[in-house]
Amino acid sequence: MNIVEIFHSVQGEGVEIGLPTIFIRCGGCNLRCEWCDTRYAWEGGEEVSIEEMMEKVDEIDCSRVCITGGEPLLQEDILELIDSLITDYEVSIETNGSIDISELVKRDLMVSMDYKTLSSGMHEEMRNDNLKLLRERDQIKFVIADRTDYEFSSNMIDKFGLNCNVIFQPVGNENIKEIAEWVIDDGLDVRVLPQLHKIIWDGEEKEL
Numbered sequence: 001m002n003i004v005e006i007f008h009s010v011q012g013e014g015v016e017i018g019l020p021t022i023f024i025r026c027g028g029c030n031l032r033c034e035w036c037d038t039r040y041a042w043e044g045g046e047e048v049s050i051e052e053m054m055e056k057v058d059e060i061d062c063s064r065v066c067i068t069g070g071e072p073l074l075q076e077d078i079l080e081l082i083d084s085l086i087t088d089y090e091v092s093i094e095t096n097g098s099i100d101i102s103e104l105v106k107r108d109l110m111v112s113m114d115y116k117t118l119s120s121g122m123h124e125e126m127r128n129d130n131l132k133l134l135r136e137r138d139q140i141k142f143v144i145a146d147r148t149d150y151e152f153s154s155n156m157i158d159k160f161g162l163n164c165n166v167i168f169q170p171v172g173n174e175n176i177k178e179i180a181e182w183v184i185d186d187g188l189d190v191r192v193l194p195q196l197h198k199i200i201w202d203g204e205e206k207e208l
């Protein structure tokens, strides 16, 4: 598999925010979001076998693993990696919403989907068939830059009757107060959450 980094940190986004987690970051992405904060994962990375990855993960004292990217579903061996991890770890996988998740939702893990809003420039790449597959244990994150993104995201909840956890996350933590006030005014049942790692480490990486 093409791996950019493996590191131990706290979960910075979504319903598991703040929980100590091992991150496996896969290299390569099929999208080019305007506000991408992991551009270094678009190219590069190095070939690491699943056995080598399991060894490295097993050395870390942590029960949770998040597979992220880039876009991890581009990796040929991704299901093999998941199946190796789920026997011993609580696993989550972050995916960008453009690739079929039907094999993921058959497994004992949390699917964390970043649904691309208008400001990303990638919303037309979203595969809406995925939305009906998300389970109660899964989450969908809408990264929101402005009021247009907010309305787009609110409409998606109604249009697809989402059954999973819904997160509204401001781009770069910038307009979180505004988004929180819009959510309260509109009576939406979603979580408004920042990116915690950016508050704690201000962009520094926590690589082992």
Ligand code: SF4
Pocket: 029, 030, 031, 032, 033, 035, 036, 037, 038, 039, 041, 069, 070, 071, 096
């Ligand atoms: S899908 Fe994720 S990694 Fe890919 S460009 Fe968008 S934000 Fe960056």
